[in-house]
Amino acid sequence: MKRLKIPDVTVHRLSDYARILDQFDGEGIRIVSSDVLAARCGLNPAQIRKDLAYFGEFGVRGVGYHVGELKENLKGILGVTHAWRVALVGAGNLGSALAAYQGFLTHGFIITAVFDKYPEQAKLPPNGRFPKILGVDRIKAEIRRRGIQIGIITVPAEAAQGVAERLVSAGISGILNFAPVRLRVPKHVKVRNVDLGSELESLSFFLSKQGGAPS
């Protein structure tokens, strides 16, 4: 086992592996080879072995990997053996949807607080299982009080940097940012950007090249 910087792409693939192993597990498959796993991910088998090699030796030569065992190992590596508490800032359309979106729960992330600049005006999630929406001025206090570790930013671009600073000063060091801006944060803070506009523009680019010009 080596102590190296892990490439971002590797971490993302680890997520994929874990999800696919879950499926195999559900199908009653006990052992997989890197070949089979690679086919399911659309990757080269050596890629998988190299990714895993960053963290140890999980396979059995001549046999393959034990599905359940590898899955548990991956969960441990990803840090999702226990749930993380998440704060969501910006309860507009997108933010409210994420708060209501079940998808996160299965991955071990619990939205524990929701903040908005105008808590009264915020669009409420369709069901009532979510915490009351609080003003952004309460970010620092509530995040500390509730032991929240991850922040999701779904405010307009202009407000994103300010929110990021509040989150950081509240002690958060992981941010999932949906605003189309590059946040400036201390280097101990990890930011992942999700820019839906940019994703669509990327599709637009490829479609244009193929002659499928827009209306």
Place this chain on the structure above:
Amino acid sequence: MKRLKIPDVTVHRLSDYARILDQFDGEGIRIVSSDVLAARCGLNPAQIRKDLAYFGEFGVRGVGYHVGELKENLKGILGVTHAWRVALVGAGNLGSALAAYQGFLTHGFIITAVFDKYPEQAKLPPNGRFPKILGVDRIKAEIRRRGIQIGIITVPAEAAQGVAERLVSAGISGILNFAPVRLRVPKHVKVRNVDLGSELESLSFFLSKQGGAPS
């Protein structure tokens, strides 16, 4: 101007450049150097020059780039000089929010049709500006009739592959996929995946390494 394969990362950066040039434009800045632009993006200046060099020579040596001109050029390259018509499949929490989300419009993407397996049960967007939700069985006919070019998939993982196939058979060749599965599509079809769970797991990984273990 060369005819090469453009790296995906380059296309994404072009989006960034276009957005930042828009900001400069708004600030009344007429000329930028690759240095200034790079600083704003957090990149190396040579990176920007290389990215642009895939498509032509847009700058003036000894001077820099004309903001408005470069911006228009980038929009042309990205294919966003005219609006694209988009279909959204899956009107659950996430899908409804995207339908209601204004962010796309500014980028020149118009959600022209929304489909769901159970159109009556689907959560309606908060405002009434959006098309009636149609059954997934009408995908092919409606997409063709309305000349839709891009599909967004926000259905559960199990349903995503089937939806992708319907979209492709309707003639769509660009898909933005929010379901956590690798879609199998013909190679003329471009798929961009947005996996929110995986993004959070990636944050989880980095937080765990830093000792900020979850609850």
Place this chain on the structure above:
DNA sequence: TGTTGTGAAGTCGTTCACAGCT
């Protein structure tokens, strides 16, 4: 025998450094 784990080779994207223009 079959499949892992891994050094070496290969590929692709980034950064350097400077020639070429304005």
Place this chain on the structure above:
DNA sequence: AGCTGTGAACGACTTCACAACA
């Protein structure tokens, strides 16, 4: 003099190919 455009150097990630081994 200053900044772009670009070949060459570099670095990072991927794939190959095979030794190690159950």
